[in-house]
Amino acid sequence: MRVTLTDEERAVVEATLRFANLSRIRSTKQVQEIFRRVPLAGQPFRVLPETEWRAFLGDQRELRGWLAEIAERGEAARATVGARVAERLGTIETRITYVAEAVRYAFALSGVQAAYSYGAALILDGRRGLTGRLGRCGWCERFWLELEGKPRRHCNEEHRRAWDQKMAAERMRRWRARRGRSAREGTDKG
Secondary structure (H helix, E strand, C coil), X not given: CCCCCCHHHHHHHHHHHHHHCCCCXXXXXXXXXXXXXXXXXXXXXXXXXXXXXXXXXXXXXXXXXXXXXXXHCCHHHHHHHHHHHHHHHCCCCEEEEEECCEEEEEXXXXXXXXXXXXXXXXXXXXXXXXXXXXXXXXXXXXXXXXXXXXXXXXXXHHHHHHHHHHXXXXXXXXXXXXXXXXXXXXXXXX
16 A cells, blocks of 8 residues: 655655654653654644653653554554544544645644644554554554555664564574473374
């Protein structure tokens, strides 16, 4: 499926993933600047006082949960996330305009929650082709979108090797358990 995003939508999705992948939130300004640069950010953009930076920890936890369900679970989990995202999108203020003989819908993302909710909605939108392209690294747990080629399991080759090394012992344990079970089943039948 072909990926279809406008430049503005791509900026929202990239900002959403950047927020999800922030390793440490240090200030409200740090988070708000990620989304303020997005062309669809409204004026005024709702800002939190510097003392309330911890509120963004909950937002980031929510977003990471949504993205994990989208990337790693089936259709039922995606539908649940979709319902939560739809609720949040209901708070975005929209206008309908008529320009150059065409009806247009205008909206502005008024704050961080509105912006990352819209980003998650774009990822979930089946017509855009992003849902199956969202990945989460098995090693560092960062999220990304693979817009070209086949989606991959790790964000880079170094993380793939580290994951393989970590999982080698687990794979061997499973193999030995299967082999032992096969040997026991063979002697039980005889």
